[in-house]
Amino acid sequence: MRNLKIKQRLFLILFTEAVVIGLLGWLALHISFKIYDNQIYIETSDKLKLQSRAIDEKLRKADELSYSILANPGLQQSLKMMKQYPDSYESSRASRELQEKFLIRTPLQPYVGAVDIIDFYDNQYSIGQDAGVLDKNKIRQIKEMAVNKKGASFWGKPDKDSQTFFLMRELKESANVSMETLGYLIIRVDADKLVRSTTAEISNSETHLTIVADQTVIYPNDSLFQVGPDLPVDEENGYRIIADGSNEYLAAYLTSSYTGWLFINMIPYASIFHNISIMKVSLLFFYIVILLVMIYIGFRFARSITKPIENLTVKIAQVGKGRFELDQSGVSVSRDEVGRLNRDFDIMISRLDALIKENYIKQMMLKEAEYQALKAKINPHFLYNTLESVNWLATMNGQTEISIMVKALGDLLRSTVNNKEYVTIGEEIANLDKYIQIQTIRYEDRLDYRMEIPENLADIQIPNLILQPIVENSIQYGLENMPGICRIRVGAEESAKELVIFVNDNGPGMDPLYLHNPRDHQEGQTQSNGIGLRSIHERIRFIYGDEYGIVIDSTANEGTTVQIRIPYMRNGRVTHVQSAAG
Structure with a gap:
């Protein structure tokens, strides 16, 4: 062993390990x-x-969906209205609300093909990719079965040549003890999608799942196995060998505790032995490959030590010639000391190259900013002149309201494009009054707006344009979603360390955790609501710190109060409550 070279010693060791x-x-x-x-x-x-647990869990989710629909007071009110006043305007409006507010907003799992609601007069309302009109006989059968269940949910067998499971229940009025029937709920579950979703996660493509209910194969329709002496339909759990002609299958079966269905999972015996043969050949092949790989590794080992050092030398030469963008494609860096030296050198060169590019980009951005600043001065000037022309034309034609709205819009435009980061509360109130002028002309007596900020706070500085978006949010989601008068009150409260400006409305309310859970509120939110409040909140936190920002206090159907918490600031300096009051 002493007289052998290092690569020969390594080869002998690796060869011995391969044999063992x-x-x-x-x-x-x-x-x-x-x-x-x-x-x-x-x-x-x-x-x-x-x-089977995965299938039961997804069927339970469909059952939970049916309960959430049943418990929806708005849906019950619509069905009750349609039952009491058939063929009337109230019934038509209730039908439209049922379709728009409840069905369309109902989230469906991928395996739920459709949700159907049958009202008291057998009118069908459906949503889902597999939604379709049910025939009268099917509706009659569903009603008979649902009545027998007395409001409880139950799973029905698929129709002939159908791969759809039906969850059905009777919709009863829950507002009083009469428990009158208001309609019927049907949830269609695509059996193929349901089974495939669980098969992809748990089983393999060679298994065959058969579902039996009441001595009948309900899935799949084209099952190779039918109810008879071979299928264990009279047993609850276990396994056995079953035959289908010349083919044999290992069948494991289990009864669902939720639906009572019998799940039978079958694997072809031929595939099992085929896998064993493949395993034998694979192990022999693997043994030969190991010998060849060990021989190759023995000769390559010494090269693997010197190769990283050679690569580092090449990189240093490239950097010396001014080439900072090193080609790393196809280069494998080890995790030893030499590899770490390579990685540190690459990081250093990458940062140096990034600094050079960053400096170049900053120069280009500076020129672009100068160009955009010039454009920003031209475009508003054109809009101002245009609005002044419209104002003059409205005045000449005696259109006083249009003249007032156009002038207010011009003033608002000037305030939004100015370069001020901070304005006084007095200036912000003046901008807000221009916006209210426009909305008052639009909504007339339906808008009741009051400004209650004390005059002694008029010179307190706040970030520009933080009140108008919040008042706009109150009008859009309060006034437009309620039939009566929308009352908006803007006020301010002083505390020892901060100033609290609040906007209060009597609208339908919103989620008070909206600002802290933006991902839960992305879907269905408009741009104004989705960006306005959150952007103001983040802007205040960025300027003053995380202890400041927006706080939402809202109660459903009673109103919303949006509080803006900021420190006192005069002449660009933070003050305290005594100086603010004085």
Whole structure:
């Protein structure tokens, strides 16, 4: 051994390890054959348990969806209105609300094909990608079965040549003890999608899942197995070998505790033995490959030590010639000391290259900013002149309201494009009054607006344009969503350390956790609501710190109060409450 070279010693060691590993592998293979059959039984049963639980869980979610629809007071009110006043305007409006507010906003899982609501007079309202008109006989059957269940949900068998499971229940009025029937709810579950979603996560493509209910195969329609002596329809749990002509299957079966259906999972025996043969050939091939790989590794090992050093030398030469963008494609860096030296050198060169590019980009952005500043001065000037022309034309034609709105809009435009980061509360109130002028002409007596900020706070400085978006939000989501008068009150409260400006309305309310859970409120929010409040909140926190910002206090159907918490500031300096009051 002493007279052998390092690469020869390494080769001998690796060759010996390969032989030992090969022998141990063959020994392990013989032992594994003895326990393989039991493992197949256990694995098949475990997969069936997991798959049946997954299917039951998704069916329970569909059941929970039916309960959430049943418990919706707005839906019950619409169905009650349609029942009491058929063929009337109230019934038509209730039908429209049922379609727009409840069905369209109902979130559906991918495997839920459709949700159907049948009113008291057998009118059908549906949503979902598989929504379709049910025939009268089907509706009659559903009603008879639902009445027998007395409001409880139940799963019905699929129709012939159908791959759809039906969850049905009777919709009863829950507002009083009469429990009158208002309609019927049907949730259609696509059996193929349901089973495929669980099969992809748990089982493999060679397994066959069959579902039996009441001595009848309900899934799939084209099942190779029919109810008879071969299928274990009279047993609850276990496994057995069943035959289909010349083919044999290992069948594990389990009864669902939720639906009472019998799940049967079958694996072809031929595929099991085929896998064993492949395993034998693969192990032999793997043993030969290991020998060849070990020989190759022995000769490559020394090269793997010197190669990173050579690569580092090439990089240093490239940097010396002024080439900072190094080509890293196809270069593998090890995790040893030499590899760490390579990585640190790459990081250093990358940062140096980034600094050079950053400086170049800043110069280009500076020129672009100068150009955009010039454009910003031209475009508003054109808009101001245009609005002045419209104002003059409205005045000449005696259109006083149009003249007032155009002038107020021009003043608002001037305030939005100015370069002030801070304005006084008095200036902000003046801008807000211009916006209210426009909205008062639009909504007339439906808008009741009051400004209650004390005059002694008029010279307090606040960030520009933070009140108008909040008042606009109150009008858009309060006034436009309620039939009566929308009352908006803007005021301010003083405390020892901060100034609180609040906007209060009597609208339908909003989620008070909206600002802290933006991901939960992305869907269905408009740009004004989705960006306005949150952007103002983040802007205040960026300027003053995380202890300041917007706080929302809202109660459903009673109103919303949006509080703006900021420090006192005069002449660009933060003050305290005594100086603010004085």
